[in-house]
Amino acid sequence: SLSLSLSLSPPPVAQSGGMQLLNRDGHTISHNSKRHYHDSFVCMNRMRQRSLLCDIVLHVSNKEIKAHKVVLASCSPYFHAMFTNEMSESRQTHVTLHDIDPQALEQLVQYSYTAEIVVGEGNVQTLLPAASLLQLNGVRDACCKFLLSQLDPSNCLGIRGFADTHSCSDLLKSAHKYVLQHFVEVSKTEEFMLLPLKQVLDLISSDSLNVPSEEEVYRSVLSWVKHDVDGRRQHVPWLMKCVRLPLLRRDFLMSSVDTELLVRHHSEVKDLLIEALKYHLMPEQRGVLSNSRTRPRRCEGASPVGGAVCCNQLHVFLPARGGQSVVTSCMCSSRPGGGSLFAIHGDCEAYDTRTDRWHMVASMSTRRARVGVAAIGNRLYAVGGYDGTSDLATVESYDPVTNTWQPEVSMGTRRSCLGVAVLHGLLYAAGGYDGASCLNSAERYDPLTSTWTSIPAMSTRRRYVRVATLDGSLYAVGGYDSSSHLSTVEKYDPQSNVWTAIANMLSRRSSAGVAVLEGLLYVAGGNDGTSCLNSVERFNPKTNSWEGVAPMNIRRWVPSPPH
Template sequence: SLVYNTFTVSFTKQPYHGAAGNVALLCLQLLRVKLRQQRASEHSAMMEGGMQLLNRDGHSISHNSKRHYHDSFVSMNRMRQRGLLCDIVLHVANKEIKAHKVVLASCSPYFHAMFTNEMSESRQTHVTLHDIDPQALEQLVQYAYTAEIVVGEGNVQTLLPAASLLQLNGVRDACCKFLLSQLDPSNCLGIRGFADTHSCSDLLKSAHKYVLQHFVEVSKTEEFMLLPLKQVLDLISSDNLNVPSEEEVYRAVLSWVKHDIDGRRQHVPRLMKCVRLPLLTRDFLMSNVDTELLVRHHSECKDLLIEALKYHLMPEQRGVLSNSRTRPRRCEGASPVLFAVGGGSLFAIHGDCEAYDTRTDRWHMVASMSTRRARVGVAAIGNKLYAVGGYDGTSDLATVESYDPVTNGWQPEVSMGTRRSCLGVAVLHGLLYAAGGYDGASCLNSAERYDPLTSTWTSIAAMSTRRRYVRVATLDGSLYAVGGYDSSSHLATVENSLASHINKSALVFISNTWTAIANITHDLVAMDGWLYAVGGNDGSSSLNSIEKYNPRSNKWVAASCMFTRRSSVGVAVLELLNFPPPSSPTLSVSSTSL
């Protein structure tokens, strides 16, 4: 028989019959329940002093106390505070700190090497430490016994180097985490320098990234004015500098020089080589740069100014003139955001706009245009979005407006020379090209380009074929006009115009791989390796659905729908650091639910 608490069950090889059999079965069931309860209790029930487990031999138990470590270290810390059984006294400045070698050596590789290797300190009871703050050392010794420490503004600058010296990496990481949480334009340069001094590579990288992302605010601080020349050059040379325009970099350089004009005047040429003068507007170059005495005083600066003016005055040569100073900056950490602008649905023409964040698969409403536009051309230049031409429900448009994501607002730009809806737009070498379209009376083969640096439109060579609903793209320094409709037939032709010979006649060719297509009511844009088809019309109504194509798997999949149904919509992509704008409505909805 097996005895378990108050239950006694006899096992027999005889089969169960009648009432006696029922009793035996009941007893077995009760035994199984009790055994399950015992196993569960052994794994989860904890007594104050620990866990007790019955060994298999039935003659011994294993005792595991979860409080033993805690209670022991609490007791050792009390003994340390009372000076009991201490075998080491640490001297730093005028302070003495008593401790136990075994405790210090167990948590600090620094002390472990000191007390266990054949060093003289291993046999001494008094050790003097240098290059460490007394208060920080006392806090770290306390941490060795308690595993607790408070990091704050008052101690982080002494605690981090002390923890680094003693190789207490947990405390060091906590200090870095605290400093990271305190990053601000007013202190990020100091924290970056502090991290560099103490070889905190992750904190250094994060602080440097913060400086680049908040350069405009940082450049106005006292810390920036006190930077050495090399660090200023490193910052303003970065492609990842986050600035709304190159004017901010130019102003930062002048402010830094004028903070100590006698000592820094000679550095102006080196600094100006890092300012991307060709990206400044012509008006700013003439009214600010050309009139600045610090610039006019150096012949090297005059050469840089001439280079910038040539870039403005000869837009057709920009491909040849391109160098590091003509390359737009792109902030590290910026993400692509798809904008859907205007469009129409049923009897409505839209002026509202929305933006799609691929990271969250959500749409956000942004500021509306000043004019309702369908059949509009949309393109991105730098960090601005341009809405070109279109149809407002009454007439075809020549007007243009631009969207600034920093201010979340639209501003009017210089109008085109020709009214155009159903046009094709593209950007090449910082110039916006508008080709073909419809002016309200006929299809167009004319084309023009816009220079945002000079705010001027210039007519260029016309296409050989009139095209509305044409799509224009750039590839390897060339413009391509694809397909469209010439008022009588759908086109399968493609026109190519080399940008370096933009005023010469265009080449027309037909490929057997192209087929005729119908009027395009949706728009296409590439982003993050996907091709997005936005809005459109299915033959009966306008769509708010989005599909994206993966060329690697050769499959289309649905993405979140827009707020508004839009056909003849314009789309483009901007690289943005901070998105969405504050308080913007959001929408995340499956396209299959509409």
């Protein structure tokens, strides 16, 4: 027989000259391998690809996807519930899934092992709902971020509906905001023509609808009705209640609204037309006649016109206020009865169009002369300028609800005497002076991502340039190139990313006022190098030509000390 004897004895103590290991009671060393997780998942993915130790096969349509339950359950709350609760699938080796795209599922299983996935136009519409089902929120967020980057007037309504269907609240909010900001372009798309009545009513009822004039809202409504006139003509009264007819020009009411058969057919709309005409013909009664249809909508990126802002046919001329000011308009949500005008210099003032009074608002954090000002949504942006010592790249924005200024991301270049404007929800800064030379560079700011991006430079260096937007393009008008005042004008097309020269103005102008009205670009006043101007001219993009119009009664420009 075989007998085994096992004795336990303490480990030998190192002899003199040997290695002494037990010289510190409780001493330990911590080891942390940063590559352990990565290498382990790489190995598990290779095993999955070779079908080694796989304990689950996912069936979707005609596709089979092999995987490891522990990996899927650790990455997806959906699979965690399936494989760890007392569900029948927890004991099965084959599971059939429904209502999920097979290619998307395969990509998401691979993502569970690799933490990598590519989101693009070809897969986002199947990947997002699949990620939502499996509760892979990181992939879901990546899909939303991609869709947000793809927003344009032709697809924003579809993306908004897609976000609503899949409960992507942040994307839904951003897409809806985009629709409101770009309503004029959106209203001309096929997506808009196919909207149901309720969604059209919701859009045209919004105070935040960004339109240069109420005529655009009226035209969009008629276009929507005429897209299916037999099925939609009965909706005209409901639609016209949301169009702010009192804000239409009187001649437009008579020539376009009153003569429209779709309007004249409904007695309810005739009553609305009478209400609008009363608002025009009896200005002393406007306080009594005021209602939701007389409230101006938000006006985005209005530009100064010779020291004045033109917004909803309101003309306000600013006398000298003890310093240089740039004026632009911004709808205050805290003042739903109308818009406000802002005078931006060191101290800041707001003009309330309802009370016909100026009042002080919060001062900027930095004093700025020769600053560019524009409005996006419900925020007013002060861009660059000169603080008395140096030209600035800094930017800050004003929130009229909280009466506070907040710093924004600085431009890539210092700029004073620059031109700014808003196009498709982006803030453009062009030309100016950096403290050493006149600039021809330009850049744009995306408030959704808080980033500035350079765009191609203009062909001409311009400071004291004025910038406006018309028909989806950016116009840089006149200015000063450090040797002469300019009559040249350039147009930037964001689609082609190219500046193009257009017809020269009739006069050289720097520090002029520019504005767009009824598809024409107006330029008023300015300096031609020898005198201050009161002349006004307008540009017709269809004919690429300028023509003079009636001059102002007063010569106007924004004088600046030597720089």
